[in-house]
Amino acid sequence: MQYHRITDIGDPYFRQMHELMQRVFPPEEVLEYELWAEPLQDPGIRVFVAVLDGEVVGATEYRYYEDLQVAMTDFTIIGRDGLGIGPFLARRRMADLRSVVAACGGTFLGMFAEIYNPQLVGKLEFGGVSAMNSFVRREVLAHLGYRKLDTGYVHPSWHNDGEAVHGLDLCFMPIADEEQASVPASLVWSFLERYYAVLPQKPDAWYRMVENLKQRDNVALLPI
Numbered sequence: 001m002q003y004h005r006i007t008d009i010g011d012p013y014f015r016q017m018h019e020l021m022q023r024v025f026p027p028e029e030v031l032e033y034e035l036w037a038e039p040l041q042d043p044g045i046r047v048f049v050a051v052l053d054g055e056v057v058g059a060t061e062y063r064y065y066e067d068l069q070v071a072m073t074d075f076t077i078i079g080r081d082g083l084g085i086g087p088f089l090a091r092r093r094m095a096d097l098r099s100v101v102a103a104c105g106g107t108f109l110g111m112f113a114e115i116y117n118p119q120l121v122g123k124l125e126f127g128g129v130s131a132m133n134s135f136v137r138r139e140v141l142a143h144l145g146y147r148k149l150d151t152g153y154v155h156p157s158w159h160n161d162g163e164a165v166h167g168l169d170l171c172f173m174p175i176a177d178e179e180q181a182s183v184p185a186s187l188v189w190s191f192l193e194r195y196y197a198v199l200p201q202k203p204d205a206w207y208r209m210v211e212n213l214k215q216r217d218n219v220a221l222l223p224i
Contacts (some may be wrong), residue, residue, distance in 0.1 A: 001085075002051040003092045009037050016056035017049050020079050028157040028165055038186060039198075047095065050085050058085035060093050062111075064100050068191055071111040081133055086140060110174045110183070112191060114155065115141055115148075115224070117169050138224050145178060146171040149188060149223035154209055156202045164203035185216040 006014050014036070021030050030058070031039075039045050044065075046070070050058035061074035078085045118134035121175045148169040159165040170188075174180045189210050195204065 001057075001087055003088075004049050004051050006047045006049060008038050009033070009040060013049050013056050014040075014053060017047075017059045017077075020056055020059060020077055021075070024073070024077050024079075026079045028159055028163065031158050032048075038176065046100070048089075048092070048096070052083065052089055057083060058089055060089045062093060062097065064097060064104075064108075065108050065191065065194060066104050068107045068194070070187065070191060071108070073111055073113040073196060074192070082117075088102045090144065107174045109187075110172050110176065111171070112195075113141060113146060113148075113171045114168045115146075115171055116151075117167055140171075141171060142224045144173060144224060145171040147181070148224050150220040150222050151188070151213065152209060154203065154205045156196055156199045156206055158199070160199050160201050162201035162203055169224070171224060174221070180221065182218040182220045185213045185219050188219055189213040 006017065008014070015033075018030075018036070019031055040047060044061050045061065047061045048059065049056045057079045057160070059075070059077045061081075062071055064071045076086070076089055076093075078089075088187075097111075098108065102190060114139055116134045118138075148171045151170070152168055153168055153170045154164045154170065157165050172183055192210055192213075196206070
């Protein structure tokens with residue numbers, strides 16, 4: 001299996017990846033095809049696909065914020081069951097992230113990730129791939145070391161229409177201190193403001209969430 005980085009929408013594997021995203025995720029979670037052109041050229045955004053026999057069978061996007069010393073897993077897609085795509089992506093992603101951190105002489109405090117809460121959103125098909133089932137994915141994140149932040153969570157729709165997307169938890173995987181029980185609230189809201197700066201149209205619920213975080217000192221990390 002090949003771990004291939006995509007930096008241009010002209011990459012022949014990009015269309016396969018975008019079609020895979022459309023099969024797996026709800027529409028409001030998928031950025032339009034043409035709008036990927038600029039993000040892919042950002043050296044801080046790392047988009048990789050798992051390629052098997054010329055077919056994109058998985059994908060992941062992530063980034064590292066040097067000043068905050070944290071990373072974010074934007075998405076992980078497993079396109080087919082039974083090929084070990086999940087472990088392959090997780091290993092290669094972590095190795096790549098550590099190389100990025102080392103190159104900038106930084107510290108790696110941990111990584112954020114969003115995950116659907118099936119108790120809030122009900123049944124989502126995720127392209128009919130068993131490994132993408134919300135219950136399965138939550139167990140995988142738990143085994144990797146992620147815990148959910150003790151806060152209500154909402155994020156802006158990637159359609160940039162100002163709609164709020166509910167039904168997810170924001171999680172964090174500590175790296176520097178695997179036993180830490182909480183994270184500074186300032187780290188959480190600073191990250192969220194930075195991450196969603198690309199979307200000018202944000203719902204009022206998102207702003208209320210951020211303001212609530214600014215009134216807190218710490219946010220507890222709970223089991224997923």
